[in-house]
Amino acid sequence: MTTASSADHPTRRDFLFVATGAAAAVGGAAALWPFISQMNPDASTIAAGAPIEVDLSPVAEGQDIKVFWRGKPIYISHRTKKQIDEARAVPVASLPDPQSDEARVKSGHDQWLVVIGICTHLGCIPIAHEGNYDGFFCPCHGSQYDSSGRIRQGPAPANLAVPPYTFVSDTKIQIG
Amino acid sequence: MSGPSDYQPSNPALQWIERRLPIMGLVHSSFVVYPTPRNLNYWWTFGAILSFMLGMQILTGVILAMHYTPHADLAFKSVELLVRDVNYGWLLRNMHACGASMFFFAVYVHMLRGLYYGSYKEPREVLWILGVIIYLLMMATGFMGYVLPWGQMSFWGATVITNLFSAIPYVGESIVTLLWGGYSVGNPTLNRFFSLHYLLPFLIAGVVVLHVWALHVAGQNNPDGVEPKTEKDTVPFTPHATIKDGFGVACFLLLYAWFIFYMPNYLGDADNYIPANPGVTPPHIVPEWYYLPFYAILRSIPNKLAGVIGMFSAIIILCFLPWLDSARTRSSKYRPLAKQFFWIFVAVCILLGYLGAQPPEGIYVIAGRVLTVCYFAYFLIVLPLLSRIEKPRPVPNSISEAILAKSGKAVASIAVALVAAGALFLGSLQDARAEEGGTKPPGNSWSFAGPFGKYDRGALQRGLKVYKEVCSNCHGLSLIAFRNLGDPGGPGYSTAQVAAFASDYKIKDGPNDQGEMFERPGRAADYFPSPFPNEQAARAANGGAAPPDLSLITKARSYGRGFPMFLIDFFSQYQEQGPDYVAAVLQGFEDKVPEGVTIPEGSYYNKYFPGHAIKMPKPLSDGQVTFDDGSPTTVAQYAKDVTTFLMWTAEPHMEARKRLGFQVFIFLIIFAFLMYFTKKKVWADSH
Numbered sequence: 001m002t003t004a005s006s007a008d009h010p011t012r013r014d015f016l017f018v019a020t021g022a023a024a025a026v027g028g029a030a031a032l033w034p035f036i037s038q039m040n041p042d043a044s045t046i047a048a049g050a051p052i053e054v055d056l057s058p059v060a061e062g063q064d065i066k067v068f069w070r071g072k073p074i075y076i077s078h079r080t081k082k083q084i085d086e087a088r089a090v091p092v093a094s095l096p097d098p099q100s101d102e103a104r105v106k107s108g109h110d111q112w113l114v115v116i117g118i119c120t121h122l123g124c125i126p127i128a129h130e131g132n133y134d135g136f137f138c139p140c141h142g143s144q145y146d147s148s149g150r151i152r153q154g155p156a157p158a159n160l161a162v163p164p165y166t167f168v169s170d171t172k173i174q175i176g
Numbered sequence: 177m178s179g180p181s182d183y184q185p186s187n188p189a190l191q192w193i194e195r196r197l198p199i200m201g202l203v204h205s206s207f208v209v210y211p212t213p214r215n216l217n218y219w220w221t222f223g224a225i226l227s228f229m230l231g232m233q234i235l236t237g238v239i240l241a242m243h244y245t246p247h248a249d250l251a252f253k254s255v256e257l258l259v260r261d262v263n264y265g266w267l268l269r270n271m272h273a274c275g276a277s278m279f280f281f282a283v284y285v286h287m288l289r290g291l292y293y294g295s296y297k298e299p300r301e302v303l304w305i306l307g308v309i310i311y312l313l314m315m316a317t318g319f320m321g322y323v324l325p326w327g328q329m330s331f332w333g334a335t336v337i338t339n340l341f342s343a344i345p346y347v348g349e350s351i352v353t354l355l356w357g358g359y360s361v362g363n364p365t366l367n368r369f370f371s372l373h374y375l376l377p378f379l380i381a382g383v384v385v386l387h388v389w390a391l392h393v394a395g396q397n398n399p400d401g402v403e404p405k406t407e408k409d410t411v412p413f414t415p416h417a418t419i420k421d422g423f424g425v426a427c428f429l430l431l432y433a434w435f436i437f438y439m440p441n442y443l444g445d446a447d448n449y450i451p452a453n454p455g456v457t458p459p460h461i462v463p464e465w466y467y468l469p470f471y472a473i474l475r476s477i478p479n480k481l482a483g484v485i486g487m488f489s490a491i492i493i494l495c496f497l498p499w500l501d502s503a504r505t506r507s508s509k510y511r512p513l514a515k516q517f518f519w520i521f522v523a524v525c526i527l528l529g530y531l532g533a534q535p536p537e538g539i540y541v542i543a544g545r546v547l548t549v550c551y552f553a554y555f556l557i558v559l560p561l562l563s564r565i566e567k568p569r570p571v572p573n574s575i576s577e578a579i580l581a582k583s584g585k586a587v588a589s590i591a592v593a594l595v596a597a598g599a600l601f602l603g604s605l606q607d608a609r610a611e612e613g614g615t616k617p618p619g620n621s622w623s624f625a626g627p628f629g630k631y632d633r634g635a636l637q638r639g640l641k642v643y644k645e646v647c648s649n650c651h652g653l654s655l656i657a658f659r660n661l662g663d664p665g666g667p668g669y670s671t672a673q674v675a676a677f678a679s680d681y682k683i684k685d686g687p688n689d690q691g692e693m694f695e696r697p698g699r700a701a702d703y704f705p706s707p708f709p710n711e712q713a714a715r716a717a718n719g720g721a722a723p724p725d726l727s728l729i730t731k732a733r734s735y736g737r738g739f740p741m742f743l744i745d746f747f748s749q750y751q752e753q754g755p756d757y758v759a760a761v762l763q764g765f766e767d768k769v770p771e772g773v774t775i776p777e778g779s780y781y782n783k784y785f786p787g788h789a790i791k792m793p794k795p796l797s798d799g800q801v802t803f804d805d806g807s808p809t810t811v812a813q814y815a816k817d818v819t820t821f822l823m824w825t826a827e828p829h830m831e832a833r834k835r836l837g838f839q840v841f842i843f844l845i846i847f848a849f850l851m852y853f854t855k856k857k858v859w860a861d862s863h
Contacts, residue, residue: 017854034268038242050701
């Protein structure tokens, strides 16, 4: 290129080159967007992720069920009095991820624990009613959760997540 | 790619790499300092355009493969759903489908440029043959890609083309069975075509590397056909060729975008919006436009084996071109006779393409035979003869001398000729959908026509009502979910209205915990239920003719526009053959059958239906559906509204497509101007 200009004296040629380069850069970046955006969930996946309703009436005390919402397993546990007491007896400050049991359930429905059954370590599915804390045990790397789904032991950094849900009636919840 | 480079990066880290892998030196010597002849015209930018298109096809193709399902039962639907549901899925599909046509258009220009300027002559024979190999690979890739949507043309195209191999004596049938992986075209065929369609573009990319390598060893040919002798004859590749190629690509993008955003189905076939049906062959099997000349040669030869040999020879003969044409003068610019015969040859190819789209009968067959002879005569008689008898005009001593004597009028006339020829070629496909005794549907003024067309919300809502109360008794709408009724660019219902609409329907779901299927009220995510559980039930309930699903009906029906309308359509963006036809059929029922037409028992007379005998009784009558908005309750109004609604079901993202198209065009026009002026500045010192 034979551009004979300096920064002090921008020429029309410089302006043209910068404008063309900028247009190419903007156009290229804009054209990239559809190629990235297409990776996001498509409309049917989003529609299929709509809230679901779960009937709790068949779940007896001490039992738990697993339902799927957005492809994730959701554990719904009908906790016993003992499980609730254990979860509430432990000092919150001593936990790796401090959270009270009351904050993890809906008040008035304390017997129902609803958690996403995905280990916060690396995404395996913990087994219910296993481990030392009357809660969940993850077979992949040995993480143990208590009867409130809180991490107590092992490599997982956080408690089992609580999905968004509401009680539609005493025996029916809507997840999502 | 022309030997060791003395390039030395200044950065020590880059120096470290360069000593171990001289990749920057390779790029520097091949694409920066590489000497390119000063007199190249714009026909030479098609090499860069082709590289761009190959990259584009691979990029969009890899992405489409993320959303596509290569299974005979699911392929058609997965293509339609990726267009509807994936973010920008419609754009990516249009880019890929139109991109194939643009790729072939560019490769034909590139090949004809080589032919005209003698780019295949010594020392560029290997370069040329590599090009022919790329072209063959492109044809195979394009063919297999066309099969993947698994529509009627996909299926029957696959059947016809694979059957070509059955012409081989003794082993033909075994080879065809091998290709199919079965006893007919089916799921195994689709699976392997998908795999190969993914593989071949990378082979093409590999051969392109060899092609560019060979090009950089021999150096580029140029319009005057004299080798560069001194430094004055060449300019460095960067910035001169780079910016000129960039401008060429920008202009080409305008054409490409015209198809993507405004004419996505202009080059396609309506029949491919009908799912593959192994029991019914479409009345006219026509390949994509870029195969038509060879298809015409195939059909012109009345013997099966000879036809197949003729068709393949028409391509393979290109490999022998460097030896068939032994004239010492390269460029046709200095060969008065060769120049004329070149244009006759171009006309022969275009006419063959036109004939390939016509039904094989009468005058078309004879014309096809004459032109087939002309095609081969050009290579086997004209070129060898011309090299011996022609007296070329004196060739300039050097490129710089040629530039001094340059005149631009030849280029302009070639450009005009090629644009006209291209348009004729592209449009010839439309003619293939010939009339079959139907009257041409009258045109309508649709709100969704043209570059700024939008759906009329009122018409969409009324059309939905007509569909629900009348059409849905027999016709499904299987690609439409209730949630779509609330999508932007659609009938414009709110989420609550959609939920209420959906809950009116009973949807089969299950199995439940007891393992039983059950019915529940519809949800937004559910699809419109079909009126019959399967095709056999639909057939049995409707006198033997299954009512087609209406989701795509306005794109799956069309009619021939004829010459010269299809040319005008390209510029006027007329795309409404389907809606015009559907609206006409709905209003085309007549009680009085005209004389000379016999309608079988159980059929009805329809003025616009091909063959006039339709199994569907007159579906609409005045006053049948009530409208809340005071629109007239007439058949004409119903037909128009329901057709608008069905256009939306076929093309739900049309408004987004046209809106984005406008933005893209504004940008591309500005960008092309900027590139043009930048190119002028860069070249200012070189002319």
